[in-house]
Amino acid sequence: MPWDVLIFYLIAAVCVLSAAGVVVARNPVHSAIFLVLCFVNIAATFVMMGAEFLAVVQVIVYTGAILVLVLFVLMLVNPDDLPEFHAARPVQRYVGLLLGAILLLEVGAAIVTRSVSGEQGTATPDNIAAVGGNTQALGRVLYSDYLLAFEVVSLVLLVGVVGAIVLALPERLGERPSVARRGSISLSHPRGVDAALPEGRPAGETLIPTRHSTSPTRASGAVATGNDREVSAGPTPTGVVRDLVMTRDADAFGHMGDKR
Amino acid sequence: MNDQPLWLTFIVAFTAMNVLLAGMAYMTWFERKVLARMQDRLGPTRTGPAGLLQPIADGIKLLGKEDLIPAAADKPVFFFAPLVIFVTAIVSVAVIPFGGTVEIFGRDVNLFAADLNVGALFILAFGSLGVYGIILGSYASASRYPLLGGLRAAAQVISYEIVLGLALVGVFILSGSLSLRDILARQQETLSLGPIDIPNWFILSQPIAFVIYTIAAVAETNRAPFDLPEAETELAAGFHTEYSAFRFSFYYLGEYINMIVISLFASTLFLGGTGGPGSDRFWGLGIFWLLAKTIVFLFFYIWLRATLPRFRYDQLMGIAWKVLLPLVLLNIVFTAFIRLVANGELEIPVWVWIAVAVAVVALLALSLRPGGGGEAAPARTSAVGGD
Numbered sequence: 001m002p003w004d005v006l007i008f009y010l011i012a013a014v015c016v017l018s019a020a021g022v023v024v025a026r027n028p029v030h031s032a033i034f035l036v037l038c039f040v041n042i043a044a045t046f047v048m049m050g051a052e053f054l055a056v057v058q059v060i061v062y063t064g065a066i067l068v069l070v071l072f073v074l075m076l077v078n079p080d081d082l083p084e085f086h087a088a089r090p091v092q093r094y095v096g097l098l099l100g101a102i103l104l105l106e107v108g109a110a111i112v113t114r115s116v117s118g119e120q121g122t123a124t125p126d127n128i129a130a131v132g133g134n135t136q137a138l139g140r141v142l143y144s145d146y147l148l149a150f151e152v153v154s155l156v157l158l159v160g161v162v163g164a165i166v167l168a169l170p171e172r173l174g175e176r177p178s179v180a181r182r183g184s185i186s187l188s189h190p191r192g193v194d195a196a197l198p199e200g201r202p203a204g205e206t207l208i209p210t211r212h213s214t215s216p217t218r219a220s221g222a223v224a225t226g227n228d229r230e231v232s233a234g235p236t237p238t239g240v241v242r243d244l245v246m247t248r249d250a251d252a253f254g255h256m257g258d259k260r
Numbered sequence: 261m262n263d264q265p266l267w268l269t270f271i272v273a274f275t276a277m278n279v280l281l282a283g284m285a286y287m288t289w290f291e292r293k294v295l296a297r298m299q300d301r302l303g304p305t306r307t308g309p310a311g312l313l314q315p316i317a318d319g320i321k322l323l324g325k326e327d328l329i330p331a332a333a334d335k336p337v338f339f340f341a342p343l344v345i346f347v348t349a350i351v352s353v354a355v356i357p358f359g360g361t362v363e364i365f366g367r368d369v370n371l372f373a374a375d376l377n378v379g380a381l382f383i384l385a386f387g388s389l390g391v392y393g394i395i396l397g398s399y400a401s402a403s404r405y406p407l408l409g410g411l412r413a414a415a416q417v418i419s420y421e422i423v424l425g426l427a428l429v430g431v432f433i434l435s436g437s438l439s440l441r442d443i444l445a446r447q448q449e450t451l452s453l454g455p456i457d458i459p460n461w462f463i464l465s466q467p468i469a470f471v472i473y474t475i476a477a478v479a480e481t482n483r484a485p486f487d488l489p490e491a492e493t494e495l496a497a498g499f500h501t502e503y504s505a506f507r508f509s510f511y512y513l514g515e516y517i518n519m520i521v522i523s524l525f526a527s528t529l530f531l532g533g534t535g536g537p538g539s540d541r542f543w544g545l546g547i548f549w550l551l552a553k554t555i556v557f558l559f560f561y562i563w564l565r566a567t568l569p570r571f572r573y574d575q576l577m578g579i580a581w582k583v584l585l586p587l588v589l590l591n592i593v594f595t596a597f598i599r600l601v602a603n604g605e606l607e608i609p610v611w612v613w614i615a616v617a618v619a620v621v622a623l624l625a626l627s628l629r630p631g632g633g634g635e636a637a638p639a640r641t642s643a644v645g646g647d
Contacts (some may be wrong), residue, residue, distance in 0.1 A: 007531045029334070029337070029396075029399055030337070032338065033396065036392065040389075049319070049476070052376055052378045053377075053378050053381070053438075055378075056378045056381040056382055056384075056385045057381070059383060059385040059386075059388070059389065060381065060388055060425075063388070063389060063392075064385060064388025064391070064416060064418075064421065065421075066387060067386070067391070068388075068391055068395065068414055069414075069418070071392075071395050071396075071399070072395075072411065072415070075398075075407060075410065075411060076411070124310055133376075133377045135377060135378060135438055156587045195312055205406075246380055259567070
């Protein structure tokens, strides 16, 4: 057996096994790790097919950016708050099974009928070498023949970005969290603060669910007068539970570098 | 380039890797010595002449320490996370060209392990994989400080990766290739400016990209003043708080190797790589010039650490998204435009040039007017940089 075939089977085996691991693993972080492994191996198969650019972009975009964000969210969320794995509703189970079966049949049919090989396109090794390599060939095609599709895709992504910003906006535009607010640790703010505001959480902050998340009523219940706080300024004052919040504009808190 | 037998490539790769590891060990010595001199101290002096054996002593000490594993740790992940950052850092050196094809002992040898046609992106890709070492290590430690350090690292590295990658686009546009060897070859041409010939280094045609790359590289390798993921005043040791002994040393190795690789990368992309006096006659001089440029870059890293206080986290993110990203996008548009015009693919009538010049001058005048708008982003930079 030639070496490249052997290496391909090795990569393919790791790929399929790690894909199975994504589904089987009970810990969501482990699932994400398996997914990273799977993506990297897919990139390796791209390299074997001579599509180095695609491989590198696969690694940069999927494993380097998207999965890091997935892990980021997983680490912020308390594992107890995650929906139970392997506890899908029956409908989800059956529909998922059905869709999986259909996909398997499609792939099988494509392989059996050899419709994959079909008619050969113009992207032959000679043509690719003529324009200087597969990176150049891909660039040429994307920015000439498929320019419209490319622009439409980027427009869709832009709409996605705008949507995300709109979702994260405070209810009233321009509203900023009060400088005097207390009772939370801001991820972006170096001086974590200690007690809660009487009026509760200001708009524009998102409570990150943790094991100790306080409800708004509890947060306002933990209000202490200035004197009390100084008395109980030990390492962890009893009764005061710190929340993690995400604030949009940390500059509203700090005046270290700015002259405002 | 010639097709050399696999074992020869293996030897080249093995040599490069070991030189990198030895370089990393002496990078720590270099850093301690330079930092010490900058702070009016001596640095290591006891072990060997001028403390030259200090890295070896440190290595033995790290090997002999107790390997602590937190009880609540996610053990498999805890074990392999340090390896991720180490391996991804060291693999990147494979695509760095230390020279062309040369004759050593009567045999043609390629002075690079692999000539990928996407070499520059390869280094970026492995840099982005390295962040998993930090995130997974911090998650697996099951501890608060590492978790916060890991979150910071993830956000920071993703943000600065975008800036780092986009800063290189200008170089790619000018060289027309993603292969580091092609980029190197383009820089070995000479530009004639009247009577004098200067080398066509990309630092000359892409100065903005070079500055932005340098800033982003410091952030990407989690070094001072952007070492928020391991800010000891806030987060103990950050993401590697729970790591000890040899597992910790992998993080340590990974960080320094990353610095060296990113400096080699910068020297190759912007500073002419192996180019220098006499490098076209003897390949050893080419390697010498490459290493010399890299050491200058590394010295700059240490200098930064000795000079600048740490940034606040929101300032760090603000610099990336509000200052560097717009600048780097402008740089790309500008470079592409210039390239089109210089290649004669875009004919522009004279009156358009005049109109553009007038508009630019008018905008500048408006924004420089005392109390005028439009200066928000640059003003912010100076406020941040002045900390």
